[in-house]
Amino acid sequence: MKxxxxxxxxxxxxxxxxxxxxxxxxxxxxxxxxxxxxxSLAFSGTRCTWGQAQHGEVTDAQSDCYACHKKVTPKIAQxxxxxxxxxxxxxxxxxxxxxxxxxxxxxSAKPDAKVACQRCHAPAIExxxxxxxxxxxxxxxxxxxxxxxxxxxxxxxxxxxxxx
Amino acid sequence: xxxxxxxxxxxSHAVDKDKKPITCEQCHIPRRAGIDYLxxxxxxxxxxxxxxxxxxxxxxxxxxxxxxxRRFVSDDNCRQCHQDLMLTAKGKSxxxxxxxxxxxxxxxxxxxxxTCAGCHSNMAHLPKFDRRYAVNAAFAAKLPPEGE
Numbered sequence: 646m647k648x649x650x651x652x653x654x655x656x657x658x659x660x661x662x663x664x665x666x667x668x669x670x671x672x673x674x675x676x677x678x679x680x681x682x683x684x685s686l687a688f689s690g691t692r693c694t695w696g697q698a699q700h701g702e703v704t705d706a707q708s709d710c711y712a713c714h715k716k717v718t719p720k721i722a723q724x725x726x727x728x729x730x731x732x733x734x735x736x737x738x739x740x741x742x743x744x745x746x747x748x749x750x751x752x753s754a755k756p757d758a759k760v761a762c763q764r765c766h767a768p769a770i771e772x773x774x775x776x777x778x779x780x781x782x783x784x785x786x787x788x789x790x791x792x793x794x795x796x797x798x799x800x801x802x803x804x805x806x807x808x809x
Numbered sequence: 810x811x812x813x814x815x816x817x818x819x820x821s822h823a824v825d826k827d828k829k830p831i832t833c834e835q836c837h838i839p840r841r842a843g844i845d846y847l848x849x850x851x852x853x854x855x856x857x858x859x860x861x862x863x864x865x866x867x868x869x870x871x872x873x874x875x876x877x878x879r880r881f882v883s884d885d886n887c888r889q890c891h892q893d894l895m896l897t898a899k900g901k902s903x904x905x906x907x908x909x910x911x912x913x914x915x916x917x918x919x920x921x922x923x924t925c926a927g928c929h930s931n932m933a934h935l936p937k938f939d940r941r942y943a944v945n946a947a948f949a950a951k952l953p954p955e956g957e
Contacts, residue, residue, distance in 0.1 A: 680848070683848060684848065684852065705831040712908050714908040716904060717928070718928065719942065720939070720942050720944065721932070723942055723943060723944075760932050
């Protein structure tokens with residue numbers, strides 16, 4: 646412990662040798678780092694630290710997600726209901742899986758776009774790839790829930806905007 | 810800032826249950842006097858000044874602001890008024906779906922720990938693009954159809 650402290654003070658002395666003013670920017674840097682790390686820890690950027698409510702206990706509504714989520718997550722439910730997927734009754738479990746974990750699609754709030762979209766849209770993705778190339782994550786251009794037939798309801802998705 | 814005040818005064822959070830007006834800092838600044846309070850107060854203050862003098866306040870991207878809005882509403886502030894999560898502010902029992910979700914928040918059922926504002930958005934502010942939602946119908950009716 647003593648050696649470590651000696652080593653630390655020695656290095657600090659060597660760095661600031663004859664340049665005592667260096668201690669001020671160093672202190673400022675340490676303070677700034679502390680301030681930044683506190684802010685980023687206290688207000689994390691992720692919207693949802695995702696831990697699931699125990700869906701398995703809701704036995705009477707296992708596959709009818711919409712009935713409950715219309716009340717619990719009303720905006721997302723309405724987005725889906727008005728979207729192309731909602732109109733064609735492509736229900737939640739097609740992409741999100743079922744809470745009991747049975748079936749081919751794993752239960753997930755954030756399904757892997759590559760796998761989930763490929764299931765149905767593989768030919769279209771291939772065509773798009775040869776024409777335009779593919780960007781990471783389908784959602785950045787084609788909103789999963791907000792892909793509506795009538796575009797007045799939403800801001801146009803990036804894929805529908807004309808290049809300016 | 811006027812836009813947000815305008816919306817707040819027409820929202821369900823305009824007055825508390827004793828009919829006293831609710832002010833901005835009651836929700837947006839942590840209540841406990843401590844390091845949270847100091848850091849948030851200084852950070853928001855400096856940022857507000859910077860935007861006021863150097864930024865364009867008309868050009869705020871509310872769609873993207875909404876994604877991080879929950880970081881600026883502390884759960885403790887909500888719990889000051891909403892102490893019992895199984896009741897509404899007026900003392901009525903909430904729906905079974907709501908109870909389920911709040912139990913998850915409390916950690917009794919699973920471990921869904923979003924913050925209050927992570928689920929309950931548009932409580933005091935309602936941007937134009939959110940007015941079409943059925944849950945916001947009552948709030949949207951109080952706001953003028955034109956304008957932001």
